[in-house]
Amino acid sequence: MKDFKYFKPSSLEEASRLLLQYGEAASILNGGTDLIVRMHEGLSHPEAVIDIKGIGGLNEITFDKETGLTIGACVTMKEMEKHPMLLEKYRVLAEACHSVGSCQVRNRATMVGNITNASPLADTATPLLALDAFVQVYASEEGIREISIHDFFVYVRKTCLKAGDIVTGVRIPNYDENVFGHYQKHARRDAVDLSTVCASVVKVGGKIRIALGSVAPTPVRLWQTEAFLEGKSLNPEVIEAAAKIAVGEVNPITDIRATKEYRQEIVGVLVKRGLEEIAK
Amino acid sequence: MKYEINFTINKEMISLAVIPNKTLLEMIREDLDLTGAKEGCGAGECGACTVLVDGKPVNACLMLAVEADGKEIITVEGLATETELDELQQAFIDHAALQCGYCTPGMIMSGKALLMENPTPTVEEVVDAISGNLCRCTGYKKIVEAIMHVSENNANK
Numbered sequence: 001m002k003d004f005k006y007f008k009p010s011s012l013e014e015a016s017r018l019l020l021q022y023g024e025a026a027s028i029l030n031g032g033t034d035l036i037v038r039m040h041e042g043l044s045h046p047e048a049v050i051d052i053k054g055i056g057g058l059n060e061i062t063f064d065k066e067t068g069l070t071i072g073a074c075v076t077m078k079e080m081e082k083h084p085m086l087l088e089k090y091r092v093l094a095e096a097c098h099s100v101g102s103c104q105v106r107n108r109a110t111m112v113g114n115i116t117n118a119s120p121l122a123d124t125a126t127p128l129l130a131l132d133a134f135v136q137v138y139a140s141e142e143g144i145r146e147i148s149i150h151d152f153f154v155y156v157r158k159t160c161l162k163a164g165d166i167v168t169g170v171r172i173p174n175y176d177e178n179v180f181g182h183y184q185k186h187a188r189r190d191a192v193d194l195s196t197v198c199a200s201v202v203k204v205g206g207k208i209r210i211a212l213g214s215v216a217p218t219p220v221r222l223w224q225t226e227a228f229l230e231g232k233s234l235n236p237e238v239i240e241a242a243a244k245i246a247v248g249e250v251n252p253i254t255d256i257r258a259t260k261e262y263r264q265e266i267v268g269v270l271v272k273r274g275l276e277e278i279a280k
Numbered sequence: 281m282k283y284e285i286n287f288t289i290n291k292e293m294i295s296l297a298v299i300p301n302k303t304l305l306e307m308i309r310e311d312l313d314l315t316g317a318k319e320g321c322g323a324g325e326c327g328a329c330t331v332l333v334d335g336k337p338v339n340a341c342l343m344l345a346v347e348a349d350g351k352e353i354i355t356v357e358g359l360a361t362e363t364e365l366d367e368l369q370q371a372f373i374d375h376a377a378l379q380c381g382y383c384t385p386g387m388i389m390s391g392k393a394l395l396m397e398n399p400t401p402t403v404e405e406v407v408d409a410i411s412g413n414l415c416r417c418t419g420y421k422k423i424v425e426a427i428m429h430v431s432e433n434n435a436n437k
Contacts, residue, residue, distance in 0.1 A: 006283060006300035006346050029344075036303070036342045037323045049300065051347065078336070102412020103390065105324050107336040108343065191411035192325055 001036075002045040008054040012166055015050055016140040020164040022048040028166065029053075030074060031108040033101065034117050058168060061085065068174040070136075073112040073167050077124070078103065080111060090172060092200050093127040095183035100124070102192045112167050115152070118159045121214035125153070126200040127183060129211035129221045134171045139164055146171065153218035179204045181278050184270050188257065196258045197266045201274025208278065214257075215250035215267055224249050225271065234279035239272055246271040285349035289314070290358030298345040305329045305340035307348070308355060316356035316385040320414070327413030330386035331355045337393040339412075356385035359392065368392055368430050377426035379417035387413045391427040399434040406431070 027046035038044035181202030252263035320326035359366035394409035
């Protein structure tokens with residue numbers, strides 16, 4: 001690991017100022033489970049590492065009926081996966097958190113780190129896309145603004161964030177009923193692996209929502225498949241047809257984990273299983 | 281540049297000046313001579329470097345030494361007393377839950393963390409808790425048995 005300057009600012013203002021000062025040469029350190037691996041392997045060598053864990057108010061999970069569920073940037077995935085509110089109302093998100101890495105990794109890794117890395121296979125991105133979440137972002141001039149999760153991912157490892165921006169948390173709207181349906185991860189082995197394909201297939205607000213990871217340059221919502229399902233009852237023929245539309249709606253690539261064709265096959269299987277679960 | 285940090289490790293208070301590009305694992309092994317935690321993969325996949333930070337298991341290879349400021353750390357060396365092994369260490373011996381021993385400190389720390397949070401875990405909970413610890417010798421069966429032995433003992437207390 002190359003030498004760098006380590007900063008642990010106690011306010012968003014100070015952190016943002018450091019980010020602007022060092023520009024491209026700065027990296028935010030949160031859980032560190034991606035950044036430190038990249039630094040260790042020589043893929044990333046920031047001049048300045050800005051640890052945001054000293055900033056107050058970023059490690060809370062709060063809920064109220066008006067705004068919904070807000071998860072601070074420094075909340076770990078381990079804290080999320082066992083949080084009673086998530087388990088009851090937003091279970092799909094707790095399941096996605098639990099699927100990431102190991103206990104040791106989840107005790108450090110955060111959902112905000114997971115989505116800001118913007119990997120196409122980010123496990124926690126699919127429930128957030130399915131639930132129409134908002135990313136809360138601090139910038140020194142304008143304070144905190146909200147960005148729809150649908151605008152957040154731009155390309156492989158690229159988000160719409162600008163220099164000096166700091167994600168402070170993620171907000172998921174309140175739905176009157178509990179989110180129904182599950183997170184599914186298809187990987188080469190059961191534990192501590194990256195997703196070959198991952199899927200959140202849920203029903204909430206009277207609507208079926210489907211989001212997939214590792215099937216396009218960013219995690220995606222399957223709007224066409226959802227539109228097809230609108231107003232239909234989930235019988236075996238409808239589910240079969242929806243799975244076919246889903247396969248046509250994604251654009252996976254071949255990489256070390258799987259071929260394009262295999263991923264397309266798995267998309268059909270996961271969408272079908274997800275819908276069957278909801279139809280039960 | 282060096283950074284002054286203060287933390288406790290195995291209940292001992294330590295003040296140290298560390299360079300930023302040093303991992304917690306390197307500090308523990310090289311500066312503090314506690315060589316129980318090992319580097320296997322350096323990427324958070326094998327768990328051989330598992331230590332407890334504020335009671336929670338983490339990969340010491342994925343944490344910077346400077347981040348230890350203000351933390352309470354426990355390594356495998358902190359489990360036994362002067363004269364007596366921790367019951368989980370004893371269970372590993374009694375169940376022959378190790379062969380080469382490289383994964384053992386990490387495995388024991390993951391098991392210990394689980395038992396501290398939940399004294400009577402089920403087999404499924406044990407398997408989940410050690411899923412981030414690789415062992416190439418034992419096939420895991422005896423490791424699970426050793427942790428379950430402590431779990432069952434706790435249930436009968």
